[in-house]
Amino acid sequence: MELDPLILSRIQFAFVVCFHAIFPVFTIGLASTIAGFETLAYKTGNPIWQKLSKFWIQVFAVVFGIGVVSGIVMSFQFGTNWSNFSYATANFLGPVLSYEVVTAFFLEAGFLGVLLFGRDKVSQGVHLFAAIMVATGTFISSFWILAANSLMQTPDGLMNIDGIYHVVSWTDSLFTPSFGYRFAHMALASFLTASLVVAGVSAWFVLQNRELEANKKALSIALWFLLILAPLQAVVGDFHGLNTLKYQPMKVAAMEGNWETQPGVPLLLFAIPDQEAETNHFEIKIPKLASYVLTHDPDGVVPGLKDVPAAERPPVFIVFWSFRVMVGLGLLMIVFAVWGLLLRRSGKIYTSKIFLNGLRLMSISPFLAVLAGWVVTESGRAPWLIYGQMTHAQGLTPSLTGGMALFSLIGYVLVYAMVFSAGIYYLLQVFKGGIEHTDIPHELTTVERPSRPLSAAHIAIDEDL
């Protein structure tokens, strides 16, 4: 069998980027959560907030540490597997990715250390300031990354001279038409992730009757946030979809499983899209709803996949179903938000076992939703690497063989499997330790000097607590 370096490189990139993405999406939201707890601690003087903050800072430290390691691999992927793409876009991509690195270092050098290790060394106000700066820094980092991605989705502000892109306007190329929507959508996704994880973990502690006062407070706040954020995300997602319809109509066609450009397009609840036969099987649909959602007119015309040659269509099955997973999980989040509100009114929010156990499971949902969302937007761009301008095949490293790509793919899977199972196992140990653990006076032993993010967590990796 001939190994195809293109498919293997795409699988490899998808694998490393998916593995990487779950960490920053959590740290971005969690940084703001911690800044929130620190603010409450500062304003109220109630030690409970500080206790919560201490616990979640440990979690943050571990997740941040793993995220940074997996991010380094990402920055080399562009060159190893997509060298034609990197070379052509370097005038834009180089500075943008470098600025992300610059931001991250500035953050790590200046404020992360103070947040993680400086609680007893600086005043509470300075510590709070550091927490806010770390939260701000995570957003600046994501600004650069999302600007780079948005340019690939809706290119603007560049001029192609002999195959090399030159930046004509930094403003246009950084703030392309899809950037604002993407940034808002991801920012909300990060907040939702933090809310749902805090809610899930707190619910688990409440079920175990551990540190009830603090954990109930955390649960309560997380659920209020969920109640605001989950519906808001649906609205922002809708706007993002309309923007995509305007600039990347084939992505939306694949999301809806719509083959023909026609008015009154139904919303498909279920279908098995068939790329070869250019049709769907086993459709379950709500008439005219897709037209209504996308054009705000039940008889509006929605573009279909057959508008472009077969070779320029995204993989419909993947896009169609990832979109449904994302939206389905989003709706489930709204259900839990409303359920929480009803239980709160009847006073059973901390006692309903089925609700609390449900929240525990829901703490995985934002990660799945984020990954599904990225699959929609990335696979939906196919076959384009830069929408309408450069295909995946054109961006690939010319000298790359199938064998090399397979070697590195297997290699990365193995390395990640080992390293990250250790990381995630350790994270679970931190969760098990709970917020009580933060109260045990902890002398920094000489081998746990404050130097690395993970040193902020004080739990043995291979011992029962």
Add this chain to the structure above:
Amino acid sequence: MENIYDLTIIWAGIIGFGIMMYVLMDGFDLGQGILFPFAPNEQARDTMMNSVAPIWDGNETWLVLGGAGLLAAFPLVYAVFLPALYIGVFLLLAGLIFRGIAFEFRFKAKTSKYLWSYSFSVGSIVASFAQGAVVGAYIQGFETEGFAYSGGALDWLTPFTVLTGFGLVVGYALLGSTWLILKTEGEVQEFAYNITPKLLLGLMAIFTLVCIYTPFIDEFVYTRWFESISLIWVLPVLVLYCAYLVFKHVKQRNEGLPFVASMGIFLFSYLGLLASKWPYIVPPKFTIYDAASAYNSQLFLLLGFLFVIPIVLTYTSWTYWVFRGKVKEGGYH
């Protein structure tokens, strides 16, 4: 836009400085991993790791900064080196990940400690070897078509690059052992005093081989060194002088100077390499000007780098200041 300043030269300076900083600084902490198998006992290994634990990740900052800067300032280097060294880059990253994770977890582990020691040691050796092979591959040059690499997956792996790979492993071990002389005492320092001359001898042997080998695989280098006898010959002489200093000060049981002198060996070898190849950055065809990105992209990022490099330098010096002095058994006191 009018190109008022030659930013390409400035960027060559920044990247060159970044690589040098990386080699000097990450070199001695990679060296700890290379020396791990030879350490007298487990306690010594703890001390060795402790001596670099607070600073190693700051040292690796330079690698990431240099890598990102390359894509921005010299995209051709990025787009040729990474595909050409595909397998090597994978090994480098895998090595760095394993040793990085080992730093985190070895201190938190009890029963699984030995696994993290292996992870630290193997990761360090693999990453160092891969870096050395990159140097060798740079000297060899790259087969290109248009602006893309057109050679095979393992073209970089030749007897010459294996030699430079081992050279850097031994060199980093030397930086590591002289660092230990400076930062430790007692048993570990004694171990370092004993192993340093052997490493020095090994390094000088490889250095000589590389020097003899290089002009014969690269005509350009041959011309530069032998057409007209020039100032360039000062550099290898300085390397040998530094080697002599290491030997002398180890003999006299001086604590600081062996480390400084081994850094000198690296510095002058590096300058010698640059002087041999200048202005070629993707040999044999492309100079720094061929490889440079657009003027306005170089300018855009330069502003950020001018802002962040002083911060990284300040932060780095501050960390070294905080952790100055000897590392005792169990850590800094």
